[in-house]
Amino acid sequence: MTQTNQAMPAANSAVIDVDALIIGAGVSGLYQLYRLLQLGLTARIFEAGGGVGGTWYWNRYPGARFDSESYSYAYSFSQELLEEWDWTEHYSAQPENERYLNFVADKFHLKPHIEFDARIKSAIYDEAANRWDIETITGLRARARFLISAVGILSASHMPNIPGIETFKGQSFHTSRWPHERVNFAGKRVGIIGTGATAVQLIPEIAKEVGHLTVFQRTPNYCAPLRNSKIDAETQQKIKASYPEIFQKCRDTFAAFMQDFDPRRAFDLTKEERHAFYEEIWAQPGFTKWFGCFHDIMTDERANEDYAEFVRNKIRARVKDPVIAEKLVPKDHPFGARRIPLETGYYEVYNQANVRLVDVRESPIERITPTGVKTGNAEYEFDVLIYATGFDAITGELTRMDIRGVGGRTLNAAWADGPRTYLTLQTAGFPNFFIINGAVFCNFTRCAEVVAEWVSTCLDYMRNKDFKRIEADPEAEEAWTTHANSLTEGMLFTKTDSWFMGTNVPGKKRTFLFYAGGAPAFRNKCAEVAAKDYEGFVLS
């Protein structure tokens, strides 16, 4: 490995030659780059977008913001950074999040090591040379000993397979490909397909401006109030002074958020006590209404139903028309089995005279027409049509690339029956290829830091021991995959269709895509494997 952290010269026709090629300049990729440069390795990021930020670069729709506390999502590795950066809101919005990630990239001089507009087409492992050959869709090429995927969990946008999509004559886009210039909704007839966490953030924002809005809902979600607020100067100082406690709290909780499940079982309390508790968590900001509830709501259907009915009544109380209210109330799945969208004024939108809810379960969308949307019983005309239809989560961005390991075997073939990994980090047959996407049910930045540090420590270990190749042992992969799958037994997650289960993408294998053992168990296992000289990996 080369002992320099100088930026490589920009290359168009020349092949970029580095120790490590990282895919993606989002939260995990930026930190991975920082760590590798600190080690004195040469590293380069290929980033599909025109700037840093990943999720916070692409998802620039009005209303996009953190659902976890800004300061619990912040990087923890630099005290100076923690002191310098002021979050303006408890749940900060996309423009600020994108500014933050640019600030980090500039502060640590990362941008000279990033190629923008560099979407990878293929990454092929050359066994004889023990190198990865990487090529972008524009023909930019690189060669690297290590390939590190930092593509995140929600980057491959999912467009529905509705006939006629290409025929629409108005303006239309997926929420994660939102135009960089401001979209003018004033007086316009707007349609939006989808009511997931994205749509629930977006709808209240555009409902303030549109002429008329039509929301096409297939599955109603249990949406809970975010209760965001500005951070005043005094609170800012308190947050900065309490970063050690904030990060320690996140280390201690199941999903590395600031909230943790209540250890009591729901029915250990009387009905009155339970309801008083529900009211108490409902009044809190953020995910407390989910991750702060009784732990058995995630496994016991009776406990879940008790809380779910409380939430349904909260929804009913906010919507004036009882027929519309019942359409918005989820009844076909448990609370928290799908991602809980956090909202600000979402349900009140349906009290506006210029907003219409179309239940596409009653009358499915048949086609997109040049002027709008045709369902089984009506046609709707729009000037703007928005697809808030989600993502091919966790695996999609990788399986859309042509990634080939030993013997030319594709990652698609290796994962045909669902993703198989050791520790979520490597797949057997793909030497020196690390996946730091965050396939752990975990506050993204908290686990991204853990994994990026693990990878950089591993590369340092390899350099010191003169190892050139690391690969997951197929037996260790089998044992880990079996263990990870066994953890989901009894979890309500697996009983419901959602992007967690891959069921939103036709043809995708139905499997819980996250590691469900909790962030502390994941961290401990990674540390144990490293301490045992990378047990379960074959080093040579």
Ligand code: NA7
């Ligand atoms: P989601 O949560 O996957 O939501 C996608 C929405 O689009 C959801 O309501 C879908 O209904 C709907 N959808 C998808 N295809 C169709 C068709 N063909 N017809 C009608 N409706 C459709 O994605 P988001 O972007 O909202 O959120 C993703 C994550 O980003 C989120 O969890 C946060 O972590 C951040 P369905 O529910 O499948 O019936």
